Structure formats: C-alpha cells, structure tokens
Amino acid sequence: DAGVTQSPTHLIKTRGQHVTLRCSPISGHKSVSWYQQVLGQGPQFIFQYYEKEERGRGNFPDRFSARQFPNYSSELNVNALLLGDSALYLCASSFGTSSYNEQFFGPGTRLTVL
C-alpha cells in the first residue's frame, strides 16, 4: 500500500510569489494535517482537515490556506511568500481526528524562498 505522498519534493520560489503544495493521504484515511518544520526545529501545526472541513488551525497568518477535496487529498497554499516561509512542509494523514489515531507523515516538500 502506498503511504502518504506529497508533491513536489523540492521547490524554489522568490519573495512575494505564491505556492501550492499537494498531499495524497493513505487510502481510507479521511483526515489530513499540515505542518511546517523549520530547520532544527520540531514541526509546527498549520491546519487539520477532516471530511473536507477545516477542523483546526495553528498560529499562522492568513497568507496560509488549505482545502481538502472529495477524494481526501489536500492542498496547502501560501501567498506573498516571505524568506521565513522557507521550511519543510509535512503532510500527515490519519483515519479520524482523535489524538489516538496514529498520524502517518509524508516525506515532505522542501520549500526555499529566495
């Protein structure tokens, strides 16, 4: 069975540009969460989606948005990129939204903002 997949694997953008990151969850998983991991730090929670609805949002500006599609895949959008947005963006899927449901992480998308 395929695990969580993310695309692209690497991305280079310049300040002010917009970026869209994509995530496909494990088959049967209905919840997708997005995290930002700056080098040397632990992941920071951005969003959680379940059944196409936003269930939680971390402390990130409105430049960050996301959505979940009927097939449970998800997109993370970041507008007006800043140098500080350079990070590894991780997607995690789980069957439900309970904290007891194990989250399975994808390999991440490495975003570099120049």
Add this chain to the structure above:
Amino acid sequence: KNQVEQSPQSLIILEGKNCTLQCNYTVSPFSNLRWYKQDTGRGPVSLTIMTFSENTKSNGRYTATLDADTKQSSLHITASQLSDSASYICVVSLSGTYKYIFGTGTRLKVLA
C-alpha cells in the same frame, strides 16, 4: 503555556552502546505522548504511544517510559545501530483537541 522540551539537543554514541533521551512537558490537559523517529529530509515515523495510565511501552530496541506525575518521558535505545542515526521527537497531544505539541527533537548520531 503548553511546551515540550527535549534533552540533550544532540548526542553522539558508538555502535552497540545504549542511550536515553529525555522529554519534559507542561501540557494540559494531557491525552497521550508519542515518540517519533525522523530521518534527515523525511517525515517522522511513530515509535510508541502512551496514555497517562501507561508507564512503559516497547517497540523492539526502543523502550519509552512515562511519569505522568512529574510530566517526564524517556526513550531508551538498546544496542544502538548505525541506522538509529536520526532525530527523535517527543509529541504530546491535548485531550479533547486536535492539537499536538512537538518538541524540538534530539539529534542522535551513531558512529561505527
């Protein structure tokens, strides 16, 4: 403030040796605590999960302990292997919420 602190920040050991990583948390209300292993440039992979009523959980050469009274957890790695070189992240989830609080991790390097 909900926080998870890990120590040491980094650790170098020789292959075959044991080591213990520490995690202290100030998270309330507590739901469960997980240890993840993250290889460089990859997503984290769950090693163990413990609720407040569990004080030890093993996964092969990895053994996690939890003291809910002192809000401390440890991850003990036995007979380390080169493939154990990675970051180990402690994650605490808040009861009744979607929120996970991640520690900054311990970077472990195992040398031959």
